[in-house]
Amino acid sequence: MSREPLDQSRKLVTELPGPKAREMRERMETYVPKALSPSTPAFASRVEGGILEDVDGNRLIDLGAGIAVTTVGASHPKVVEAVKQQVEDFTHTCFMVTPYDSYTQLAQRLDELVPISGQTRSVLLNSGAEAVENAVKIARAYTGKQAIAAFDHAYHGRTTLTMGLTAKNMPYKDSFGPFASELYRVPGSYPFRDGLSGEEAAARTISSLESQIGANNLAAVIMEPIQGEGGFIVPAEGFLAKVVEWCKANDVLFIADEVQTGFVRTGTWFASETEGIEPDLITLAKGIANGMPLSAVTGRAEVMDAVHPGGLGGTYGGNPVAVAAGLAAIEVMEEENLTAKATRIGEIITDHFQQVQQDDPRVADIRGRGAMMAVELVDPETKAPLAELVNQIAVEARKQGVITLTAGTYGNVLRFLPPVVIGEDLLKEGLSVITDILAETRSDQSVSVDA
Structure with a gap:
């Protein structure tokens, strides 16, 4: 019996992690070694297109695709x-x-x-x-x-x-x-x-x-x-x-x-x-x-x-x-001509961060190709990597229902690897959540610079 398609929209019905996810995390911490440390507070229940639904019914925008794996979506028919x-x-x-x-x-x-x-x-x-x-x-x-x-x-x-x-x-x-x-x-x-x-x-x-x-x-x-x-x-x-x-x-x-x-x-x-x-x-x-x-x-x-x-x-x-x-x-x-769709994703991400870059010089480099894009955040004066800031943004984005990843030898790169089948509106919403968080940190003098 086929299931109803998963609604391709972000929705938070509980805080993240929710009650079921907290119970599962407690069990995980008992039986799974600490060396495995999942970054997203939710526990997956269903994944389709650009959305991950967790065990508490929250729907998160997936900008990671299981680290560039689920190119055609995690449950393509x-x-x-x-x-x-x-x-x-x-x-x-x-x-x-x-x-x-x-x-x-x-x-x-x-x-x-x-x-x-x-x-x-x-x-x-x-x-x-x-x-x-x-x-x-x-x-x-x-x-x-x-x-x-x-x-x-x-x-x-x-x-x-x-x-x-x-x-x-x-x-x-x-x-x-x-x-x-x-x-x-x-x-x-x-x-x-x-x-x-x-x-x-x-x-x-x-x-x-x-x-x-x-x-x-x-x-x-x-x-x-x-x-x-x-x-x-x-x-x-x-x-x-x-x-x-x-x-x-x-x-x-x-x-x-x-x-x-x-x-x-x-x-x-x-x-x-x-x-x-x-x-x-x-x-x-x-x-x-x-x-x-x-x-x-x-x-x-x-x-x-x-x-x-x-x-x-x-x-x-x-x-x-x-x-x-x-x-x-x-x-x-x-x-589904996904080479063209990947190219379009790259254009959307580049355009989005180029707009952000005009007002925020911490966005120092926008790079990548297609659905493999990244931005490097640095101190505008010294070019020192802002690793703590990048981690702060990623953690807060996940709490707000957007799964994003970090990277870089210096830990100061936000990377974007969405499923190539993600809808454009969903992608843009996820990017906006991230850059809203970035904007909120501009006046936060407590963010340290990691050399």
């Missing part, structure tokens, strides 16, 4: 139906034991979509971090080299290997070392803070790669085309193209980590397209299956085939239920 049908047939066989054609169908769809020319092959996995780890394995197997270079402000995961690639210490790395060896970090491009052109930043990066690692030792360079957790940093124009050019000239693979930027999020299917680059390997997750646990490494056929038989895989990798969701989600993205 086509995805739900595909999952139901697959569950009725079978939930698991393990592709390495008994294969099923939907796995290959999804690999074929990825071949058609990714910005890699020629034949590609794909291995399906469970999470973004697992995709990154496997991309590293593949790169080392293909090149016969060991070193991997990542960038300042990078985020690539929370496993032992991917923590070594991730830049930010707290909360991702602190007290968890030692990390995997032969992982190196080099400066990238952060136009707001380094003031360098793409060519200048690339020259600095290449100098570091050559002097600190050496091309003869370097298996791969890995980078997010737009750095996510680091603060939605869009590199200066031409930066990535120059780095990729150097990689190709020196037999170094380039891995594009598109876990967050992939699947129409930035207004194109993949952010690498906008940068005009062709990766050797691309890591995918988050939006690939709209909330079902699925990830992939897709790469040039000769690179992927360098690994010996049995060298890639895993019990749950490419689970048939998740694959069904992935195939359906991609179909929805195509049918």
Whole structure:
């Protein structure tokens, strides 16, 4: 029996958290480790389109999409139906034991979509971090080299290997070392803070790669085309193209980590397209299956085939239920022209904050693409990051029924990752709640500046 559609409007019937949510939080704090610390006071009951309804009947505007996951909405009918049908047939066989054609169908769809020319092959996995780890394995197997270079402000995961690639210490790395060896970090491009052109930043990066690692030792360079957790940093124009050019000239693979930027999020299917680059390997997750646990490494056929038989895989990798969701989600993205909708979301967010910026110089940088946008807040005189202010705004917004996220190496970035299917009026309302809170803080001298 079908349910009534969830009303796409914000509504608070209790304070947040409400009585049921408080009871659930008490139980959570008893049985779930403190290291897991959900930021939103509500507990989800239903999620549809751009609205999350909680257990107390409150409706919140969702500007986070489960951290860029539920691109087509958390309960799109086509995805739900595909999952139901697959569950009725079978939930698991393990592709390495008994294969099923939907796995290959999804690999074929990825071949058609990714910005890699020629034949590609794909291995399906469970999470973004697992995709990154496997991309590293593949790169080392293909090149016969060991070193991997990542960038300042990078985020690539929370496993032992991917923590070594991730830049930010707290909360991702602190007290968890030692990390995997032969992982190196080099400066990238952060136009707001380094003031360098793409060519200048690339020259600095290449100098570091050559002097600190050496091309003869370097298996791969890995980078997010737009750095996510680091603060939605869009590199200066031409930066990535120059780095990729150097990689190709020196037999170094380039891995594009598109876990967050992939699947129409930035207004194109993949952010690498906008940068005009062709990766050797691309890591995918988050939006690939709209909330079902699925990830992939897709790469040039000769690179992927360098690994010996049995060298890639895993019990749950490419689970048939998740694959069904992935195939359906991609179909929805195509049918509903979500690349165009993502582009429109970026225009709305940019226009909104440009208006705010005219009166509030703390809004120092507005950046991103499509439905992956951010604003960096700083002290106008010193450019010092306003991390406490950003946290204050996010906390208050959640209390007022707007789920928003923070980011940045310095913790001073508000980031916006709404479901791409969100209605424009709902999006604008959520943004207005946030900027009203921001305006209220202008006269609050108690907000400290975090250097």
